[in-house]
Amino acid sequence: MDARACGGLGSGALHERNNSRPAAVQSFMSASAETVVRCESLGQSYVSGGRELDVLQDINFTLEPGGFLAIVGPSGSGKSTLLAILGALESPTSGTVALAGEDPARLSEKELAGFRNRRVGFVFQDHCLLPQLTALENVLVPSLVAPPDAARDARARELLEAVGLGARLDHRPAQLSGGEKQRVAIARALVMQPALVLCDEPTGNLDARAADAVGTLLTDLHRRLRSVLVVVTHSAELAKRFADRRLLRAGRLVAA
Numbered sequence: 155m156d157a158r159a160c161g162g163l164g165s166g167a168l169h170e171r172n173n174s175r176p177a178a179v180q181s182f183m184s185a186s187a188e189t190v191v192r193c194e195s196l197g198q199s200y201v202s203g204g205r206e207l208d209v210l211q212d213i214n215f216t217l218e219p220g221g222f223l224a225i226v227g228p229s230g231s232g233k234s235t236l237l238a239i240l241g242a243l244e245s246p247t248s249g250t251v252a253l254a255g256e257d258p259a260r261l262s263e264k265e266l267a268g269f270r271n272r273r274v275g276f277v278f279q280d281h282c283l284l285p286q287l288t289a290l291e292n293v294l295v296p297s298l299v300a301p302p303d304a305a306r307d308a309r310a311r312e313l314l315e316a317v318g319l320g321a322r323l324d325h326r327p328a329q330l331s332g333g334e335k336q337r338v339a340i341a342r343a344l345v346m347q348p349a350l351v352l353c354d355e356p357t358g359n360l361d362a363r364a365a366d367a368v369g370t371l372l373t374d375l376h377r378r379l380r381s382v383l384v385v386v387t388h389s390a391e392l393a394k395r396f397a398d399r400r401l402l403r404a405g406r407l408v409a410a
């Protein structure tokens with residue numbers, strides 16, 4: 155699975171089944187009232203064809219509980235790269251990222267998988283739903299690898315209700331419109347009640363009307379839940395919904 159396209163959606167978390175919570179993840183959870191994201195002097199470079207490409211340079215920002223941030227920039231400006239680092243899918247080549255005080259670089263692969271599963275919700279441009287599962291089953295996928303929680307099924311139903319799909323619980327992805335599939339993906343991102351929700355071009359595959367509805371839904375849900383929401387997009391329409399916007403330009407994050 156391409157980590158940039160559908161990463162963090164439960165694949166790695168399978169390692170964790172039936173294991174007690176690793177200490178590092180426990181300390182993350184107890185620290186969840188603190189700063190959720192802290193990036194310091196963050197940089198990412200790739201070597202390609204013998205040449206070094208500095209995609210991100212000296213990125214600094216913090217996000218507190220309940221915060222949100224829209225990052226805009228043209229295609230190729232490094233938006234997905236930054237999101238992959240914030241979601242602990244990739245490590246930066248320089249600087250540090252701390253997620254609620256925890257440095258993902260210090261976690262083992264197994265701990266990282268559990269950490270992402272519980273603490274980060276991902277919404278990608280493609281909905282990444284499993285075609286053979288119903289809407290409700292898709293929302294519950296991240297919980298399959300977590301310790302049992304009797305409340306989760308009810309929460310998944312509530313979330314589908316909240317995204318306007320209370321009458322579509324048993325629909326399979328092929329029976330849903332593009333906008334509805336993305337709503338299921340948003341409910342799935344929230345089912346574990348993550349500290350951090352990361353959305354990479356969440357309206358990129360939708361027509362204007364569905365994109366508008368998903369934009370409204372994201373901002374509404376964010377007001378009601380306490381997760382930090384980070385949305386990266388090249389859509390000015392989506393970005394203008396967010397008061398705190400930054401622009402990625404020449405690898406640096408500047409005021410939009």
Ligand SMILES: Nc1ncnc2c1ncn2[C@@H]1O[C@H](COP(=O)(O)OP(=O)(O)O)[C@@H](O)[C@H]1O
Nearest residue numbers: 200202209227228229230231232233234235236
């Ligand atoms: N794994 C990689 N190896 C080499 N170059 C990469 C890699 N991932 C991304 N890039 C390059 O980094 C730049 C930013 O990519 P990306 O973060 O996907 O941009 P955006 O999401 O803003 O369109 C692009 O020039 C891309 O080619």
Ligand SMILES: [Mg+2]
Nearest residue numbers: 233234235354
């Ligand atoms: Mg991208």
